Amino acid sequence: MSSSKEAILSAIRRNSSAAAELPDLDREWTIYADRREQFIAVLEAVGGQALVARGRDDLIHQLQRLPVYSQRQKIASLVPGIESANIDLAAIDSPHALADVDLAILPAEFAVAENAAVWVTDRRVPLRVLYFLCQHLVLVVPAHEIVNHMHAAYDRIAEIERHASPSVPGFGAFVSGPSKTADIEQSLVIGAHGPRSLTVFLLEE
């Protein structure tokens, strides 16, 4: 054992406070009458856009009408059926090769009504940089996968992980809206280092 570790741990043991219970998190949390409506409203408030797609064909149809889709040169997709995706992700093993991706269309696990967060992992998107390096991002979430709040979100993650291998994804993130900054005189700028826009499709199947 490193001597620094031993020194820190023994200093903690010397200085620890009286025992205190770890609280149970089961409470009457706010739930939303219409989770989808709540999600859509909050996503708009944080600078994103949510669209409902009735099936795969409708998803592709709506996607093609989006300016972020029709004007883009380099499109990467891990959502099946996107024909104009012209980057073969299977052939790419270096994150640096994705530097010029204009639009990425990626699957997401579930959404959170409370704060418009969408849970994404590197299980289905091995090169996690894609979520952040593309100029514009489209996430596709199953429409029935919207939980009320962050407590339900972590319950959902635990449920997913019970059936998954490895049991914890190396990378997972809640994404709520496009990247932003307010570091210059507190004026909001959408499109800081990450995607300049975020469109979330709630896909009904």
Added chain:
Amino acid sequence: MAHALAEWESLRELASQIKLHTMSRLDEYLEQFETNATRLGAHVHWARDAAEHNAIVAGILERHGAQRVVKSKSMLTEECGLNPYLESQGVEVTDTDLGEWIVQLRGEHPSHIVLPAIHIKKEEVAALFHERLGTAPGASDANYLAEAARQHLRQKFLAADAGITGVNFAIAETGGFVVCTNEGNADLGVSLPTLHIACMGIEKLIPRAADLGVFLRLLARSATGQPITTYSSHFHGPMPGGELHIVLVDNGRTQLLGSNDFRRSLHCIRCGACFNTCPVYRRSGGHSYGVTVAGPIGSIINPARDPQLHKTLPFACSLCGSCTDVCPVKIDLHQQLFISRRQLANLDLLPWSKKLGVKLAATVLDRPWLYRLAGRVARTSLRFLPRWLLYNRWNIWGRQRELPPAPAATFRNLYRKRQRTRTKQ
């Protein structure tokens, strides 16, 4: 934003209880975290102080031959002075949070833990970017400037050999940790280079993944009023083919843990809410504190670690209590600031002028006749004494301000008169 959530007070209470519990078993949770993180393939390091932390980070970079490092916002590495240390070793460090990068380019330190460049005007950023990035002279539109920074820093991300991040929360039961940003800079910084070094204070631990449900609901709402930060990224082990190092840093934290008075300051999640509400911070700005973490929380932790160096901070407080009201983890900030003053007095660290003033005040306030006499003398002298005598060199208050006009009557007189008129009616 806080009021949009009916359960806000329950969340604060839970957060406080979780932190209280964690601190009572910090040794167990740290060991649990190390075991789980190691199982996931991370390398865990322990650093007693800033010097050891800096040496560990520099050592890892050296072993990888890493010359160019991109860093996301981390108050811990600021506290440890990591940037100048690495630069002295010939490593190029780029702070990638826009505010922190602006501050870095100016050769300054952050003035706020969430908004590091809050003290800088957009015209100043425009001048800086014109000089350093070649943006159009005088162009001070925030969108234009942020775009220029985006283009420039993208090249830094793509060329980096290693990414350094802070840690918002580390989860004992899983061995993972969470980093929150709005810009996406932390994620870019640790998804392009294969080497990720995460530096964290030992107080960042939480027991369970489910506890994040509580803290992530509190953090951004308290920091910027957002319902959650744009990115809340969970890292469990290195990226495929990569390497992950986690540095656990004490640097005075176990000393705080041993203090019954200031232990709760370790519950802080660095949201900055106490800064934003503090009338003293809002007036004086972060640089006036001369420390990495300023504001009310900084006025507690800094003197608790080094009373001699930071003895003036708790006395700047007006004890209004607003910080305590807004703290998402219910730290009793203004109480701790009050206790801190008493301790500094007991350590005999007050300047003689303050000691004399307090003694004088106690003598006068203890004797009603003397108080009345002093009042009368003051009222009269304020009216008749010449300026050169009133605004002498001991009158610090009067250096930038005019003394108030002497009132015609005392409160006591006014009150007596009012009571007499009432009795007559």
